[in-house]
């Protein structure tokens with residue numbers, strides 16, 4: 316729809332920008348604490364908060380500290396927390412068995428949060444990269460990332476998370492057929508209320524660098540993820556992937572990374588109208604933090620502006636490491 320515009324001077328578009336009150340009145344998109352999912356890194360141990368050097372302000376937390384973080388988030392009004400495990404090179408294996416161990420750090424954290432902080436949703440990550448000796452999201456056979464055997468393992472991983480009490484399962488692996496396989500397995504296991512937030516349009520991005528440091532995958536990763544994650548030049552393929560995942564039973568979909576892919580967010584929103592999320596990934600976070608620490612930008616303002624951009628692009632919510640900081644700023648008003 317084209318707005319009707321009388322010619323100048325009848326139309327002076329600056330009129331509706333003149334005061335804070337009028338600007339607030341005509342504002343189309345507003346960020347609220349309801350928009351955030353907070354990604355948190357879980358590690359072994361007790362009483363540990365280990366800083367992630369490439370992500371200033373982000374920590375690897377032991378389970379007890381993750382529970383504290385969940386409580387803090389819930390008190391700020393954040394609706395969901397998303398868990399990612401850190402695994403050192405010594406605990407990584409070729410068979411990735413740790414991924415579906417009911418007592419791995421993620422599953423222990425899910426149970427502990429569910430017991431202590433009932434008013435926050437728990438989301439998880441489903442991919443083998445955090446347990447794999449070679450850092451890939453699927454099994455590697457003769458240098459190839461194999462699909463169907465990986466899907467079987469991912470289903471086991473997802474079931475273990477659902478058994479532990481996860482509310483939202485987030486498959487980030489980009490294997491074909493995993494959403495349908497997980498949905499069928501959940502139905503068979505009585506987990507019909509477990510949601511799937513599919514990382515449907517996930518690009519092979521250099522913006523994931525700091526995350527791979529955070530989960531211990533950087534040192535492990537051999538080669539790249541170009542045979543399963545998307546080519547940054549493609550847009551139509553993202554629509555096909557989202558349509559496919561929704562048809563297989565995903566409840567919500569994600570575009571990842573975030574800011575460089577806002578065009579994909581907008582198309583996803585307009586094409587499918589499904590609950591649409593973006594992941595403001597580690598590299599996006601690190602760039603803003605680095606520039607802010609150098610005094611080159613106003614960190615708080617850039618944080619809020621970047622998060623608002625996702626709302627403008629049609630997203631219902633954002634996975635962001637800024638969640639608690641932004642929630643605190645919003646609470647101040």
Ligand SMILES: NCc1[nH]cc(CCC(=O)O)c1CC(=O)O
Pocket residue numbers: 440441442443444452487488522523524525526527540595596597598
């Ligand atoms: N399956 C792994 C996974 N899940 C979330 C991220 C990235 C998140 C971030 O960069 O903040 C990645 C990294 C990757 O695909 O290599």
